[in-house]
Amino acid sequence: MPASAGSRAAAAGLSRPCHHHCTPHTAGYTIVNSWQGGFQGEVKVTAGPSAITGWTVRWTFANGQTVSQTWNATISNSGAEYTARNVDYNGRLGAGASTSFGFLGSWNSTNTAPTLTCTPS
Structure with missing residues (x-):
C-alpha cells in the first residue's frame, strides 16, 4: 500500500487518542502504513501540564494482531495484552512535551486500532 495509505487510515478513524486513565498525560495510536498481513504502528506519548520521568502504555489487540519489532520503547506482551515502557533516552518529558515509539506488526483479517491506557x- 502506498505511503499515503497511513494518512487515509488515520482519517478513517484508525488513530485513537487515549481518553481515560491518561489525564493529564495522553497517548495516541496511529497506523502509519498497512499492507497485506502487516502494518506499522506508532504511539505518541504527550506529557500534560507537569513533567514526567517515565511512562507506560498498555493496550489489547482485539483481532489477533502481533508485534514483531519495535523502536524507541521496550514492549512485552502476554497474549493479546501489550505493555510498552520508555527507554533511557525518552522517558523524561517536560510539560507538554511528547515522544513517540513505533513497531511492526502482523494481522490476519481485521486490524482494528486498540484503545490505549x-x-x-
Whole structure:
C-alpha cells in the first residue's frame, strides 16, 4: 500500500487518542502504513501540564494482531495484552512535551486500532 495509505487510515478513524486513565498525560495510536498481513504502528506519548520521568502504555489487540519489532520503547506482551515502557533516552518529558515509539506488526483479517491506557511515572 502506498505511503499515503497511513494518512487515509488515520482519517478513517484508525488513530485513537487515549481518553481515560491518561489525564493529564495522553497517548495516541496511529497506523502509519498497512499492507497485506502487516502494518506499522506508532504511539505518541504527550506529557500534560507537569513533567514526567517515565511512562507506560498498555493496550489489547482485539483481532489477533502481533508485534514483531519495535523502536524507541521496550514492549512485552502476554497474549493479546501489550505493555510498552520508555527507554533511557525518552522517558523524561517536560510539560507538554511528547515522544513517540513505533513497531511492526502482523494481522490476519481485521486490524482494528486498540484503545490505549497510559501511566506516567
